Amino acid sequence: MSEKTSSRIFSGSRVLGYVSTHVPCVARYIQRRGETILCTSVGKWFHTYGCNKFRLLSVSGEHPGPITCMVGDKYHVYTASENNIYAWRRGCELTHVYRGHNASIKLMYPFGPHLISIDEENILKVFDIKEETVVLEIPYEKKVFDITTICHPPTYLNKVLLGSKQGRLQLWNLNTSKLVYTFNGWNSCVKITEPAPAIDVVAIALANNKIVLHNLRYDQLVMEFTHDWGKVTSLSFQINGTPIMVTGSSAGHIVTWNLEEKRVHTQMESAHNASVAGLHCMLSEPLMVTNSEDNSLKLWIFDMPDGGARLLRKRDGPALPPNYVTYCGLTGDNLLVAGRDSSLYIMNTISETFNKNLGRASRNRKASKKKKRSQYDPLIMPPVTRLSLCMQRDKQWDSVAAIHRNLHWVTTWSYHKMKMGQHILKAPGLIKGDVATCLTVTNCGNFVIIGYSNGQVHRFNMQSGIHRGTFGNEKKIAHKSAVRGVETDLCNQKAITAGADNKLKFWYFKNLTAPYSVMRLEESVSMTKCHRESALLALANEDFSITIVDIDTVNIVRKFEGHAGKINDIDFDHQSRWLISSSMDSTICTWDIPSGELVDIFVTERPCTSLSMSPTGDYLATTHVGDIGVFLWANKLLYEKIFLKPIDRYSVDIPKLALPTLTPKDPCQNETEIIEVCEEPEYKSPIQISEELITLSNQPTSRWLNLLNLDIVKKRNKPKTPLTIPKSAPFFLPTIPSLELEFDVEKDKEHNSNSKLLIPESLSTLSAFAKKLVSSDSNEDFSKCVEILKSLSSSAIEVEINSMAPDMGGSIDVMVKFLQMLETTLNSNRDFELAQSYLSLFLKSHTKVISEEKELRDSLISVEEAATESWSKLQTQLMYNICIVKALKDM
Structure with missing residues (x-):
């Protein structure tokens, strides 16, 4: 393959x-x-x-x-x-x-x-x-002069200053390709060289945390500073008013230096959570922009009373690969992302302008904010590992609950206020070593249920943070081992808990003393996911299989097997038709729940750690090992016709997909991949299909269904009041019977081009359709005649067929040609219903003439054979489809 x-x-x-x-x-x-x-x-x-x-x-x-x-x-x-x-x-x-x-x-x-x-x-x-x-x-030889920096001193025509790892500097004239001067340096690696506002002066940052302002013309030291906040990684000058030098350090601090007083002016501790990579002061503006490898870009303004800078605008994202991602809200526009830097982010899928940072989780948020602590703040909590949210009461109180790694505390967050909440939920009776393992916020947004590693399950109020009950009897233990999943139904009538003791327990929400049903599972559960609208509960098992349970009937309805590694995350689509799962074997699988089959599988470059399907079904969001991005995958079924077939996990070549990028792929390449991968059949026109199947004409039923009962229809539609007779067309302008008024002038124009009056050469009583029919000899001509009939109304078709009889102005030749036309149409497997309808009207109108003329009877025998063959083919296809549908119903 x-x-x-x-x-x-x-x-x-x-x-x-x-x-x-x-x-x-x-x-x-x-x-x-x-x-x-x-x-x-x-x-x-x-x-x-x-x-x-x-x-x-x-x-x-x-x-x-x-x-x-x-x-x-x-x-x-x-x-x-x-x-x-x-x-x-x-x-x-x-x-x-x-x-x-x-x-x-x-x-x-x-x-x-x-x-x-x-x-x-x-x-x-x-x-x-x-x-x-x-x-x-x-x-250059690295051992002698390993270049580390380059700059151009102003007013030094065609000259550049090079800094080296050995600490020396060289001034080169590029126009003459000659070395102008060599500076001995300070026996320390030169990290940065930046021209100062003063002529001939250059600021030099060294690896020994020294900052030197040196005069190039006289090779003299102007001033020297010692940087005590880590190594200098960036440097710039702010020349609005007092000359200020700004430096960024490897620890994320920003320091401003007063060059007139030769001292530290202000400090901004933890301006970034990582090394300050770039720093630029704007010309003629009190603004400064910095960027860092903590995935942030910040704009600062110098308007503080002490001359310092404050944060004006920023753009940031997760500094470390995120742990968890989920859609929030019903529109599918926003994602809630938990990063390993203990922060929560809101990412908008439409415009990055609406991205927000909810802050870092802290044991004392006010203290951390007041002291402006860095990433080494001891109050900062471990990363978030699991989230649950409900937006019903988001504007009244906190709507998000989060579990932190190796902690029994659960924090609450406000999506509306975009910050950490005031409550830290602590369950009573826990000892050291007990940690929270799973949680769920109820559909009403009033309660959060939390499962712990000691088997306890506690319920808290989201508004007040007060403990509201414990699942279990006297021992207050819901399971004998760690709780792996906690879920509730849509109406808050039931609570479901899954433990590592291979038991799935169903509780009444108002009665927490004992479960009303207990299901024994074959394998231990690692995580759960509930689709409340459909009452389906998915269990990710430790044997890499997935079980789906109907929580209304308390029965196992599906079981999926196919992953070869630990299942990291599972999620339902918005219609609960698909279950999407990711595993440490780097595969992402889509399971069709009604059929119980695997319908899609692909491998990514790195394992997917978390995934979430949009509530509108348009995107799948994923996070991956070692990557700080959140990747969006578009659902092709929203804009293409995809034929999903069951996949055998072990007998097909699993496609390996590159992770989505910031720029779209080539559309032509995408089209090729779509046709090849989705195995869509190539488009076939009705003519191509008719080679194997019988096709219909797509004509409205009013054109052919009531041809045998037109007299009844006319009688029923007869107006009660007489109609006003419209002004008729001139007698010398022949018309063609159709839905639109058309004059039959082509033939007379050819023969009487010099005449002003359109007078026919013969007084033939044949209609335009009959004349066309008589002159037809090939299949193509007969097809044109059928097209003419398609353009006529039901009454006009009846008139045309009735006028074929000799006593109505027609002839036997016209009737024979009409039967040949029907035979050709039936043999072509096209316009099946039209041919049957026309044949029925023809037999009804000309029964007497057909019985008297042998030529018509012979032609009718051929038409009968063609019709019988068509009906036999149609019956075979219909019976085959009926059997298939019945077999699917019995499954």
Whole structure:
């Protein structure tokens, strides 16, 4: 079998949550727009944001590999990926590609009409931007001068300053390709070189946490600072008023330095949760933009009383791969994502402008916020592992409950207020080592039921956080071992608990003393998922199988087997027709519940850790191991005709799909994959289908159904009052009988083109249809005659057939031709109902004439044979379909 490359049901759409990586951002002022444009790397792509509203403007095309560095000038944004450099305009238009390096590129610098680049082999190349050619190449020995930084001091014509890992600096004239001067340095690796507002002065950040302002003209030290907040990773100058130097550190702190007083001006601790990758102060504006590898981009404004900066706008996403994702609300627009950084995020599937960060879980939220603690805050709680929510009472009180890793505390969150709630739910009687394992918020939003590792199940009130009961009798234990799943029904009448003791217990919601039913399971349950509208409960078992239980009848209705690893997550679709599951074997399976079969399976690059199906059925959201993004897969059944067939898990080639990207794929390629993977039959026209099957004409039933009863219809529809006779057409303009008024002038135009009056040459009584019929000799001619009859009304068809008799102005030849036309139509397997109807009317109208004429009787025998063969074929197909339907009903 050929290897498949796509899923039957799902197609990769896009990824959410990417904002920034470790690559420093690029800030460019666009005079035509009147704003500063920010570009941030997000792996193989880069985003373009506008500073005015901080919204996403565009996404670049995909690079062959991750972007290693970015720079920009007023015309282009330059990105380096692997051994090539790409020049982009307007954020998404690729204009130039620069090739020539044999290693990955680590540094770039636009220098007038040239672009300077340095690769990992320590080779410096200068490209002509327009011509894409190398105009200069200078190799360096790593042991002598390993280049780490590059900058251009203002007023130094054609000169660049290079910093090295050995601590020395070199000033080169690129126009003459000569070394101008060598600075001995400070015996420490040069991390950053940035020209200062003062002429001839350059700020140099060293690996020993020193910041040196050095005069290049006189090779003299101007001033020196010691950075006590980690290594300096970014540096910029703010020149509005008092000269200020701003530095970002590897610990995420931002420090401003007063250059006149030579001291620290202000500090912003934990401005980012990771190293500050890029920092730019805007020209002529009290603004500063920073980005970090914690997946955030922030805009700061210097308007504090002490001269410090405050956060003005930000865009951020999960700093670590998320643990859990679920849709919230009925519109399917928003996703609730739990990250391993103990934060909750709201991600909008329509526009990233509506993305929000609900904050980090803390044991004392006010204390953490007041002290502005960093990621090392001891009050920060472990990551969220499980969520449950109900939006019914979201505006009155907290609507989200979350379980944290290895904790028995359960936190509440407010989706409406977009922050952590005030309640931390603590069950009574728990000892050290007992942790919360599962939870569910009831459909009314008033209660949350929590299961624990010691077998206890507790109920809390969401509004007040008060404990409202414990499942079980005197011992207050619902199960003898850990509780693996807790669910409730749609009307809050029942509660279902599943434990590691292989028991599934059903409780009345108002009576928690004893379960009213207990089901013994064959395998231990690892997790549960309930679709309340259909009363179906899915159990993910530890033997990698899935069991579906009807909670109304307390019976097992389906069992699915096919995964080869631990099941990470399961979810129903909005109609409870599919069950979608993910496993550590990197597969995502779709099970058809009514038929009990596997209908779709595909493998991803990394195992899926969590998934959620949209309440509208349009997208499947997934998270994967080691990736901070949330991936959306489009449901093909919403816009295509897909034929789903059962799949044998072990006898087919499982397609391996790449994770969705930020840019759409080639539409032509998608069409090819759709046809190949979904195994849709190629489109066949009615003519092609008629070669095997009998087809109908698609004509309205009024055109053929009542042809035998037209006299009754006319009598029933006869008006009670006499009709007004319309003005008739001139006698010399012959008309064609049809639904629209048409004049039969073609023939007379040919023969009497010079005559002003349209006078027929003969006084033939045959109609236009009869004349066409008499002149027909081939199947194609007869098909044209059938098309003419299709355009006529029922009354006109009756008139045409009745006028074929010799005593009505017709002839035997016309009647014979009409029978030949019917025989041809029946043999072609097309227009079956029309041929039968026309034949019935013909026999009813001309029975006497047919019995008297042998030629008509002979023609009628051929028509009878064709009709009998058609009916036999139709009966065979009908009986086959009836048997299939009956067999499916009996299953």
